[in-house]
Amino acid sequence: MTRSARTTAPTGEFALPDTVTPTLPAAAAFADLDLPPALLETLTGLGVNHPFPIQAATLPNSLAGRDVLGRGRTGSGKTLAFGLALLTRIGSRRAEPKQPLGLILVPTRELAQQVGEALAPYAQALKLRMVTVVGGISIGRQAGALRAGAEVVVATPGRLHDLIERKDCRLDRVRITVLDEADQMCDMGFLPQVTELLDQVRPDGQRMLFSATLDRDVDLLVRRYLHDPVVHSVDPSAGAVTTMEHHVLTVHGADRYAVTTEIAARDGRVLLFLDTKHAVDQLTKHLRASGVRAAALHSGKSQPQRTRTLAQFKNGQVTALVATNVAARGLHVDDLDLVVNVDPPSDHKDYLHRAGRTARAGESGSVVTLVPSSGRREMSRLMADAGITPKITAVRSGEAELSRITGARTPSGVPLDGGPAAARPKSGNAPFRGIGTPRGESGRTGGGGSRRGGDARKMAEARRAARVRRGSE
Template sequence: MNAKPPAPVPSRASGPRRAGAPLGQPPAPAAAPPGRPPAETFEALGLPPELTHRMAELGVREPFPIQAAALPGALAGRDVLGRARTGSGKTLAFGLALLVRTAGARAEPKRPLALVLVPTRELAQQVTEALEPYARVLGVRLATVVGGLPVGRQAASLRAGADVVVATPGRLTDLVSRRDCHLDRVRITVLDEADRMCDLGFLPQVSEVLGRVRPDGQRLLFSATLDGAVDGLVRDWLHDPLSVSVDREAGPAAAVEHHVLNVHAADKYATATEIAARDGRVLMFLDTRAGVDRFTRHLRACGVSAAALHSGKSQPQRAHALARFKEGATTVLVATDVAARGVHVDALDLVVNVDPPADAKDYLHRGGRTGRAGGSGKVVTLVTPGQRRDVNRMIADAGIRPAVTRVRSGEEGLTAVTGAKRPPAGTGTAAGNAPFRGLGTRPGCPAKESRRTAEARRTAEARAAARVRRGR
């Protein structure tokens, strides 16, 4: 970074801050006193009629709990510290207030008036898509600033005068260093998924951004956890925040079923393949980018419509894969944890951890891709004997009591839980039956087998895997 950093800005917690008057409109009503029941309509929350009319046209009529709790304070200009389960409507909880308080003002070239910082490209796109129809009604101009896309086009959108910028920290600091973006006019700053930004190592960039925006501005911070680095952000940059926690962000959705499927190591990927071949969409998580690519190629060889999503893909590739999955053109999205946050797919009823996540937080965020906004779904984790102890501990830390089932590929029990079936290829292609290098199994795309043939195949696969482990 070539630009000289700004002079240190005193912590906002150390001194008074002016009440945050809206940029282009009179102040909104103050937040309801503690103990008052939340408003049951968006009109009662103080949103303008043209906005509520557009929301009704889109079927958004009643606020979710996080929206009812956070919007009054955010509209009044207060700092807000919000916690809520993933998929509970946080984007509109901060986004509607941000748009209303920005409406009526016009940004100068390269000097936005409001900023939303998010950890991933997918979440940035999701936030932009969620806010776009309401921004048009209010005459607010949006720009999305993320890595993986041409920086010149993003700089041009800032020069045109974007009122609100939705950005990932890395690309935003790049544009600031190029002097294509100046943050001194930003009076509303949102940190969405603040804990994830810290986990990904963005804390220095986030702190630098907060040091460049107006010190008397409004801050809206949403995070799953408030310990460590996030707690430091709250202390340093939020002034007397309204704390909103309508349910435990670190907790599971009540309408989601959780299943642990105990599988043989040699049968793991055959089991995963049959789940992928089910009717309906499924999001499958693996640990590594290489593993995602290999398993995606394997599924395609077996006749399953699959796409890969991970940080090694270009942004157009990631956007294309996600769009086809949302449309149903692709039935299986195989991903690393880059898809564990910021990916919203309507009516996604199954998430499968082919590789178990590293910790409880990752488990909950992976599982949070289903059961969103009050819907139902299932989270299935495949567990081999050597993984059981660690997975049991991780599941307990997540506050989950899953149904535990011992399954094998081709069995009715697997179908009963997941809807699994044989892949459509049906003849066992060379690609499908070749050793799954790097994962230590032979997943296979078998034709219909008798029970005796299936047992013989699994025995042979187990012996082959044992020979590999012994180095033969």
């Protein structure tokens, strides 16, 4: 791959590699692609009639065996962009026990399961066996599926590493490897495991790297593992999506708690992000005591609990999903039109990925971030890094302006789990961290306050990376 002439990159992003071999033109329709008839029939049967831009651009090249470097925001169709090519190129080959032919690496359990579910009907159409291997589920059952033979493995790096260590899986026959959400692999401490796994697949195989954002952290993977790749970038960030509105709501003191509760009680689903598992559990408990059908999602929950909670949120049994960043990627919910950053994200990349849960596939949506007036400057810097100019509004609970922006309303106050109704918090005594408290300011965690100093962000990122390496997320 030629490296001498690389385009100057904006701050925080690496220069995209130049392509030596001419890129094939985009396809106007799935019928124009060299796809098996069974896949075309399945696409039609599922109502997938026209390729999204990233699919139209990359599939002609990936089907020809080219390496691909693709950027597209979540909801842009990346899964079928790499999945259709991988399944087609495996074709009628059959895997030997413990020796898959295709590998899809993803950073989280939720994304692994979502990719597996999305590709399942297409794999079945070609009679290809696919297995998903993630932490939190019986490793023995997953080893059994690999022993029985699976052409495609969708995996998180930690669990796949464990299976290889147990000699339940070998990668030396893997012809096609996909890295989905590659930047998060790097951000969350996966890079050593990812490179170790990539070193075990066939050196002459095809590699496809897809992500919603591409930055310098991904440059090592591109330089080391992609050869003369087709480079395609579409919808570079959530900030460029015209159907998405961005709001920063400045709130005052203990009223932040009441504002959050009224937003969660809206008529319609809402996804609320907080920093810590404890904060998520505390807010969820309060919302349910206020009559809001809320549920918690974080890495402290078992995988069956997480799967059940997501299913309930998707079918409407749960209307307020309270989550840590474990839900910032790999979560697709149709018609989710509101995301709320109760705790502001740590950086602009986290913001963009949280925001990407709404306004998917051409739909509209809003992203709301709660901050005290003292946090506006820090939030303005973050928004500028994300390339977003938000609408800034001062709000109070019970006001019409809050309802206009978010659909907020007064909750019923009837507890869902028995016991007394939740009491409105007293001034300065919020039972979960801060609700919009900027990093570096003190906040409550329910078990006593804890003051977060200037190194809090680095410490939080280190803890998150450690949890991921242990397979907790």
